[in-house]
Amino acid sequence: MNTKDNHTIIEVRDLVTHYGETQILDHVSLAVPRGTVYVIIGGSGCGKTTLLKHMCGLLKPSSGQILYQGEDIVPMEEDDLAKMQRSIGIAFQTSGLLNSMTVGDNVALPLREYGNMDEPLIQAVVRMKLGLVGLADMAHLMPDELSGGMRKRAGLARAIALDPPLVYFDEPSAGLDPIMACGLDELILDLRRMLGITFVIVTHELDSIRKIADRILMLDRGTVIFDGTMEDVERTETERVRQFFERRPDEYIVQRTI
Amino acid sequence: MNEIRLTCPPRLDKESGSELFKRLRHEKVTEGQTLVLDFSETEFLDSLGGARLIEISDHLRRWGGQMRLENEHGDVAEFLKVITPALSVTSSIQPKEVEVLEKIGGTAITVGEEIWQFIDLCIDAIYWTVLGPLEGKGFRWGMLLDEMHEMGVRAIGIVCMMNFLLGLIIAMLSAKQVENYGVQILVADAMMIGFARELAAVMTAVVVAARTGAAIAAELATMKVQEEIDALRGMGLNVAQFLVAPKLLSLVLMLPCLWVLGLITSLSGGFVWGVFVLKFNFSVWYTETLNAAHFQDLLQGFLKTIAFAIAIALIGCHNGLRVTGGSRGVGLMTTRAVVMDIFVMICIDIVFATIFYYILG
Numbered sequence: 001m002n003t004k005d006n007h008t009i010i011e012v013r014d015l016v017t018h019y020g021e022t023q024i025l026d027h028v029s030l031a032v033p034r035g036t037v038y039v040i041i042g043g044s045g046c047g048k049t050t051l052l053k054h055m056c057g058l059l060k061p062s063s064g065q066i067l068y069q070g071e072d073i074v075p076m077e078e079d080d081l082a083k084m085q086r087s088i089g090i091a092f093q094t095s096g097l098l099n100s101m102t103v104g105d106n107v108a109l110p111l112r113e114y115g116n117m118d119e120p121l122i123q124a125v126v127r128m129k130l131g132l133v134g135l136a137d138m139a140h141l142m143p144d145e146l147s148g149g150m151r152k153r154a155g156l157a158r159a160i161a162l163d164p165p166l167v168y169f170d171e172p173s174a175g176l177d178p179i180m181a182c183g184l185d186e187l188i189l190d191l192r193r194m195l196g197i198t199f200v201i202v203t204h205e206l207d208s209i210r211k212i213a214d215r216i217l218m219l220d221r222g223t224v225i226f227d228g229t230m231e232d233v234e235r236t237e238t239e240r241v242r243q244f245f246e247r248r249p250d251e252y253i254v255q256r257t258i
Numbered sequence: 259m260n261e262i263r264l265t266c267p268p269r270l271d272k273e274s275g276s277e278l279f280k281r282l283r284h285e286k287v288t289e290g291q292t293l294v295l296d297f298s299e300t301e302f303l304d305s306l307g308g309a310r311l312i313e314i315s316d317h318l319r320r321w322g323g324q325m326r327l328e329n330e331h332g333d334v335a336e337f338l339k340v341i342t343p344a345l346s347v348t349s350s351i352q353p354k355e356v357e358v359l360e361k362i363g364g365t366a367i368t369v370g371e372e373i374w375q376f377i378d379l380c381i382d383a384i385y386w387t388v389l390g391p392l393e394g395k396g397f398r399w400g401m402l403l404d405e406m407h408e409m410g411v412r413a414i415g416i417v418c419m420m421n422f423l424l425g426l427i428i429a430m431l432s433a434k435q436v437e438n439y440g441v442q443i444l445v446a447d448a449m450m451i452g453f454a455r456e457l458a459a460v461m462t463a464v465v466v467a468a469r470t471g472a473a474i475a476a477e478l479a480t481m482k483v484q485e486e487i488d489a490l491r492g493m494g495l496n497v498a499q500f501l502v503a504p505k506l507l508s509l510v511l512m513l514p515c516l517w518v519l520g521l522i523t524s525l526s527g528g529f530v531w532g533v534f535v536l537k538f539n540f541s542v543w544y545t546e547t548l549n550a551a552h553f554q555d556l557l558q559g560f561l562k563t564i565a566f567a568i569a570i571a572l573i574g575c576h577n578g579l580r581v582t583g584g585s586r587g588v589g590l591m592t593t594r595a596v597v598m599d600i601f602v603m604i605c606i607d608i609v610f611a612t613i614f615y616y617i618l619g
Contacts, residue, residue, distance in 0.1 A: 095485075098486050
């Protein structure tokens with residue numbers, strides 16, 4: 001492994017993907033440095049979530065490479081893919097908690113499947129992880145008894161159950177009130193600092209991006225139009241990026257001749 | 259003359275817009291001509307007036323003409339600016355003409371894909387139900403017990419009730435039919451043969467398909483919609499192992515049990531009619547029923563329930579996992595699962611009848 005690989009935890013090269021005949025992603029490339037909070041932004045329907053699902057092997061691309069710790073996950077067989085997925089935590093937009101089990105069992109699920117631990121230790125880990133996200137005393141509740149923000153945090157607790165080096169988080173603050181959203185941002189930063197987790201986050205909450213992003217990638221209609229730091233954003237000339245950060249709507253294109 | 263000028267009325271609303279449209283029709287725009295709409299007098303424009311403009315622009319486009327707006331001002335100009343995007347696209351979106359062959363091909367591909375997915379699921383499910391646990395790869399026994407309780411124990415009431423009533427009805431109707439021949443005791447034989455071969459299995463399976471088949475499809479579909487399936491796969495868990503296998507095994511274990519209960523209750527339905535209404539002696543009816551019981555009939559009924567159980571579980575899972583779109587998709591797939599269940603059950607039934615009574619004799 002060369003030095004570059006050590007710095008990059010996951011890399012996407014020339015990813016092309018289709019749903020049916022519609023092209024969703026068009027030659028997307030990116031590299032996520034270890035230990036950063038990498039934010040993927042873009043308008044609705046630009047392919048952010050699709051990109052994320054490719055990066056954890058849930059979808060197979062039409063072409064391109066996805067290198068996790070230097071290994072291409074695209075041609076991987078199911079078993080290897082499952083092994084790779086265990087080392088990635090995924091927190092879903094709608095939390096993805098299994099509604100048929102308690103919050104505690106949800107967090108315990110990956111531990112029971114792969115952790116090779118005995119039950120008391122599992123319970124201890126569950127309490128610790130739920131404590132990290134501020135839900136220590138909620139383990140016995142069912143997911144539908146939690147509020148939206150709590151569910152997201154519980155989803156995050158499950159994602160970090162196996163201490164993954166890399167965590168994907170789809171829209172952490174969507175649908176949360178500002179206090180809750182801000183709390184979640186703090187939590188992400190804390191987890192990165194304390195556990196050294198690399199985060200890849202899909203969001204379009206501007207305040208949240210300003211606060212947590214080390215690096216920002218912007219997608220527009222399936223292509224990468226910006227990849228850089230927050231300072232780069234301030235200096236960029238790309239109209240679409242400026243529009244996004246200044247919250248300007250699309251202007252009506254006044255066509256006199258119709 | 260390549261331009262036609264029309265002056266818009268001071269108030270452009272639904273009625274005056276319609277007037278404008280009529281005037282335009284008199285002008286007979288031909289291909290390549292441009293209609294210039296002069297807004298210099300227009301001070302008022304409402305949304306229906308705007309809609310008329312959109313109508314006009316659609317017509318012009320159809321005739322190969324163009325439209326240009328001039329001298330708009332004030333509020334009217336603002337409003338026109340807002341509706342410009344609607345003016346610049348043709349509203350009557352023509353659905354893409356699909357050739358017959360293309361349609362057939364498209365359907366064939368979809369059906370082919372679905373069959374392939376189903377086969378894939380079957381292989382996975384059977385692997386994780388039979389070979390996986392044998393190879394020590396783990397099976398969710400805890401979940402199996404839950405499922406058996408839900409699918410089996412909780413269905414006892416309805417299965418017994420339906421079979422009992424059906425038994426009663428069949429006895430009632432067939433007794434009426436043979437009344438004139440004085441061979442009403444043969445109703446006991448008919449009940450045994452009919453229910454062992456066919457009715458108990460089908461009736462039980464229909465109840466279970468409506469109950470459990472729908473529940474399986476709805477549960478998996480909801481899990482898919484709420485990203486729970488993705489979450490499982492994202493944790494490297496196998497959906498077939500985690501969700502499908504316990505359901506499959508549970509139904510394969512429970513449906514034959516329900517069938518036995520169904521058979522007993524349906525025969526008791528006939529029994530009630532025979533003993534209390536037709537006034538046969540208890541032991542006469544009992545002996546007649548037992549005499550009509552043949553191992554081959556019972557075996558056929560038993561094996562059929564296992565085939566039904568596999569079909570119901572896999573079809574439910576298959577449809578649940580195929581869901582797209584939100585809550586509407588869940589409803590559609592649940593309906594589809596039950597309809598497919600019942601259809602496939604009848605097909606299985608035909609296969610069994612053919613094998614047992616025509617091929618094996």
